[in-house]
Amino acid sequence: MEEIVFGIGITALAGALATVAGAAEDTESDIGSQGDPNSQVQLAPQMGYIHRIFNKAVAGEPPAYGLWVALGAGLAWAFMAMQINPILAIVLGSALAVFVQGVYATTAYLGRTASLAKFGQPVYIDILKSMTTVTMAHAFVAIFTTVAMCHLMISALGHPFPLPLLGLVWGIALGAAGSATGNPFYGKERQYQEQKFGAGVPISASGNIVRYAEAGQRNSLDNGFFSAKLGGPASGICFGLIVFFELWRTVVFEELNIWGPIIVGVVVILIFAIIDRYIEVWARKNFGPYTTPEEASS
Amino acid sequence: MSVKVEVGAGGIPHNQVLIYGLVGSLVLIYLTYLNTYFQTQYFAFFGGLAAVAALIWGTDTIKHLCSYGLGTGVPSAGMIALGSGVIAALFGATTGVLAPIVTVIIAAIIGAVAGLMANAVVRMDIPVMVISLIELAIVGAMTVLGLAAMACGTFEFLGMITGTVSILGFTIQTYETSVIGGSIIAVIFMLGAIAIQHSFNACLGPGEQQDRTLTLAAECGFLSMITVAIISFAFIGMYAALVALVVSIIGWFYTYRKYIALSKRDAYAWLDAQPIMEPKGGA
Numbered sequence: 001m002e003e004i005v006f007g008i009g010i011t012a013l014a015g016a017l018a019t020v021a022g023a024a025e026d027t028e029s030d031i032g033s034q035g036d037p038n039s040q041v042q043l044a045p046q047m048g049y050i051h052r053i054f055n056k057a058v059a060g061e062p063p064a065y066g067l068w069v070a071l072g073a074g075l076a077w078a079f080m081a082m083q084i085n086p087i088l089a090i091v092l093g094s095a096l097a098v099f100v101q102g103v104y105a106t107t108a109y110l111g112r113t114a115s116l117a118k119f120g121q122p123v124y125i126d127i128l129k130s131m132t133t134v135t136m137a138h139a140f141v142a143i144f145t146t147v148a149m150c151h152l153m154i155s156a157l158g159h160p161f162p163l164p165l166l167g168l169v170w171g172i173a174l175g176a177a178g179s180a181t182g183n184p185f186y187g188k189e190r191q192y193q194e195q196k197f198g199a200g201v202p203i204s205a206s207g208n209i210v211r212y213a214e215a216g217q218r219n220s221l222d223n224g225f226f227s228a229k230l231g232g233p234a235s236g237i238c239f240g241l242i243v244f245f246e247l248w249r250t251v252v253f254e255e256l257n258i259w260g261p262i263i264v265g266v267v268v269i270l271i272f273a274i275i276d277r278y279i280e281v282w283a284r285k286n287f288g289p290y291t292t293p294e295e296a297s298s
Numbered sequence: 299m300s301v302k303v304e305v306g307a308g309g310i311p312h313n314q315v316l317i318y319g320l321v322g323s324l325v326l327i328y329l330t331y332l333n334t335y336f337q338t339q340y341f342a343f344f345g346g347l348a349a350v351a352a353l354i355w356g357t358d359t360i361k362h363l364c365s366y367g368l369g370t371g372v373p374s375a376g377m378i379a380l381g382s383g384v385i386a387a388l389f390g391a392t393t394g395v396l397a398p399i400v401t402v403i404i405a406a407i408i409g410a411v412a413g414l415m416a417n418a419v420v421r422m423d424i425p426v427m428v429i430s431l432i433e434l435a436i437v438g439a440m441t442v443l444g445l446a447a448m449a450c451g452t453f454e455f456l457g458m459i460t461g462t463v464s465i466l467g468f469t470i471q472t473y474e475t476s477v478i479g480g481s482i483i484a485v486i487f488m489l490g491a492i493a494i495q496h497s498f499n500a501c502l503g504p505g506e507q508q509d510r511t512l513t514l515a516a517e518c519g520f521l522s523m524i525t526v527a528i529i530s531f532a533f534i535g536m537y538a539a540l541v542a543l544v545v546s547i548i549g550w551f552y553t554y555r556k557y558i559a560l561s562k563r564d565a566y567a568w569l570d571a572q573p574i575m576e577p578k579g580g581a
Contacts, residue, residue, distance in 0.1 A: 050574050057499060059373035059492055067488040071525060074485030078532040081461075081475050096528065103521055103554070104492070107514055108500040110561040114510070115503025120577045122567035162474070165481035168488060217574055 007251035010156045014149045015244030018174075021145040022239030023232040025065060025174050026182030028138035030227035031131055031220045032056035032105060034064065035179045037187030040201065040209050042112065045121035047207030052124055054131040054220035055112050056105040061183075064104075065142070065175030066168055072097035072143040073150055073167025080163075086151060094144040101143075102136045131220050138224075146170055149243065157247065170243075177239035182231030190226055309508030312358055316433065319355020320402075323348040323440040327398045330447045334454075339538035343545045345447030346526060348440060349490070350519030350549070356437030357497040357515035358508070363430040364498060372502070375434060376495030380487050382408040382431075383438020388483075390443065391455040398453065401439045409435030434494075441490040442483070445526050448542060449486070450477045451534045458483075461533065475532070482529055489525065493518035510560040517557050520550035 033041040033055050041055045058064045076093030080086055106128055113123045150166040153159040159166060191209040192201060213222050245268050253260030326348035332341040360375050386408055390401025412435065413428030424430075447453040461475030473479040497515040501507075523546035531539040562568050567575070 048577055050577060052574055058496060059376070059499065063373055063377065063488075063492060067492045070485050070488045074482055074529055075525065077480055077482070078529040081463075081480070081532040096525065100521060100525060104496060104518075107517065107554075107557060108496070110558065110565075111497075111500035111510070111514060112503065114561040114564040115501055115505040117505040117564055117566040119504075120566050120575070122569045122572070122575060123561065123565040124569050124572065126569075126571040162479070162481040165484045168481075168484045211574065 004252060004255065007157060008248070010152060011244060011247040011251055014152050014247055015240045017145040017149040017152070018243035019236040019240030021142045021149070021174055021236075022177055022181075023228075023236030024138045024141035024145070025061070025239075026178040026235035027224055027227045027232040028135045028142060029061050029175075029178055030182065030186045030231060031135050031138070031224040033220065033223075034058065035061045035187075036183035037191055040187070040191055040207060043207040044209050044211075045116045045119040045207075048119070049207050049209065049211060050119075050121055051209065051211045052127060052217050052219045053209070053211070053223070054109060054127050054135075056108040056132075056135070057112060058101075058104045058108050061175035061179040062172045063175070064101075065178075066172040068097050068101050068139060068143050069146045069150075069171025069174065070164055070168035071100060072147045073171075074164040076147055076151070077163040086155075090144060090147050090151060094140055094147055097143050098136050098140045101139045102132055105132050105135055127219060134221065134224060142174065146174055153247070157251070173242060174239055177242060178235040181238040182227065182235035185231035185234065186223055186227055190223065312362055315355055315358040315512075319351050319358075320436070322351035323355070323444065324398055324402070326351060327440065327444050327447060327453060330451070330453060331395065333451050339451040339534040340541055342448050342451040342530065342534055342538055343523070343527070343542035345444040345449075345453070346519075346523035346542065346546060347444075347549075349444035349448070349522065350516055352437045352440035352444065353490075353493055353497075353519040354512050354515045356434060356441070356494045357511060359430050359433040359437065360495060360498045361506075361508075361511065362426055363424070363434075364502075366424045366426070372499040373495045376491045376493075378412060378431065379434035379438035379494055380442065380491040381438070382412055382435035383440070383490070384442045384483065384487050386435065386439040387442040387446070388455075388478075390439065391446075391453055391458060394454060397455075398440070398443060401443055402436050405435040405439035406432050409433070437494065438490060441494065442486055445486045445489065445522065446477055446483060448523065448526050449482055449530045449533055451530075451538065477533065485529070486526065489522040493522050505564055507560070507564055510557065510564060513553055513557045513560055517550060517553040520546050520553055524550055 029035055031054060033053055034057060038057050041053050044051050072094040075096050076089045079089035079092055109128055110123060113121055147167055150163055150170055153166060154163060193210050195205060211218055249261040249264040253264050326344045329344035330341050333339055356379060360372060363375060364372050383405055386401050386405035389404050390397045393400045409432035410428060413431035416422050417424065417427045443453050446458055450457050458477045459473055459479060460471050461479060462469050463472050463475050477483060496518050497511050501511040501514060527539060527543040527546050530542060
């Protein structure tokens with residue numbers, strides 16, 4: 001019994017770390033217009049809409065975060081193998097992984113923008129200087145919390161995987177959670193405030209993203225502020241719940257039966273599918289201009 | 299049947315890049331064998347340089363493959379390259395001194411099977427698919443083998459599954475603290491997979507230039523080398539790892555500066571804190 005209580009405590013702590021990680025991850029990727037919103041930011045200059053939005057496309061979020069977190073975990077593992085204190089090792093590993101992330105972000109922005117020279121999109125190096133550092137700060141929070149969570153799973157819950165492999169798995173999960181949950185807030189709605197809610201992006205509106213802010217010209221820091229308010233917390237809850245339910249079902253039900261966690265996992269997925277469907281139908285009925293489900297945007 | 303889109307015409311022909319990449323990475327990876335020959339670890343960094351050579355070649359291959367309208371498929375090409383490559387590299391590593399050559403052959407077979415599946419079963423019908431996936435699998439395999447050799451000082455399997463740990467002053471050999479046992483191979487997999495696709499993914503567009511893209515490929519390779527050099531402190535001697543770290547930092551700094559200079563050359567304008575310049579005639 002005492003073991004289960006300890007396990008649930010660790011589960012809650014891991015869930016809390018995951019929530020912070022999800023929120024930071026989504027804010028980071030939205031500031032860089034990575035993932036879902038990227039195609040329109042990339043397309044805008046080609047349609048004549050020159051913009052001042054950061055465009056760092058380093059693969060999709062799941063592979064990119066797979067690398068950042070696996071790298072942070074791998075470096076932390078190596079530092080721990082050199083007999084360095086785990087907390088210091090995780091901080092150092094995450095900091096070095098963030099350095100790699102920052103370098104990738106700068107090269108992605110420079111490369112994409114330089115290749116758009118034909119359409120008159122200049123390279124704004126003030127964007128590079130001010131926004132790379134902000135994405136790096138958010139990425140550090142996301143990587144550090146995820147690696148710390150993985151370390152907790154191994155040292156406190158006795159997970160059999162080595163730290164870098166667990167980092168890879170949870171890094172991909174983190175990127176997927178942020179990409180699926182948080183990005184539509186920014187990519188579908190914030191970039192397209194001039195369109196009706198839920199209208200999707202018709203071809204005639206392609207690339208016509210919002211380029212001017214409340215005062216002056218919009219840059220990605222405005223998007224960071226927006227993401228921190230809506231998309232980030234949503235991604236945080238998503239990733240936090242994934243981690244919490246994943247560990248909770250194992251910690252609590254493994255003692256009863258070896259099949260227990262698997263059955264509970266299926267039941268949890270079914271419950272969430274029903275909740276999601278209900279919310280989707282309710283939102284379509286109340287807000288969207290469309291009533292038939294075929295009109296889902298992509 | 300996909301339509302071929304021309305990207306960045308001109309530059310070095312692909313076959314030339316292929317030969318430089320294949321021969322260069324094979325020679326460089328064999329230079330790490332000097333470690334076994336001289337009973338030292340100072341030559342580990344040649345493995346990383348082999349990965350850089352392979353990545354430059356792989357970037358050019360991805361550029362050719364993805365000119366068939368595979369915009370969002372660029373990162374996937376990197377994943378399949380390293381996915382095929384890691385199997386070939388681990389199998390090849392078990393064959394001792396022949397490892398790099400066996401790795402190339404096995405990777406070519408895996409790549410050919412993947413390519414035939416993509417064209418005949420999934421029916422993507424891209425003319426260069428089979429040859430490109432063969433090339434990418436070899437590139438992935440050489441990247442994994444090179445970076446793994448850099449981390450532990452040898453491309454032989456026994457070296458990758460044996461690590462040392464010191465308890466109470468005694469040094470004992472364990473599987474848990476090795477490159478494969480500690481899953482450092484997973485980190486190398488991701489480092490390679492992102493590095494191989496990033497250069498073309500970052501530089502794609504109508505203004506893509508081969509020299510800029512390939513410089514970025516080298517930069518990604520050296521950046522991956524820096525992190526592997528830091529990880530290698532856990533496996534090889536301090537001075538050997540330090541040599542690897544210094545080589546990687548010098549290489550990275552040089553290519554990064556060159557890449558920024560090339561971006562400045564190709565950019566429409568290079569502005570600091572300027573407002574949006576609306577194009578003539580309006581949007």
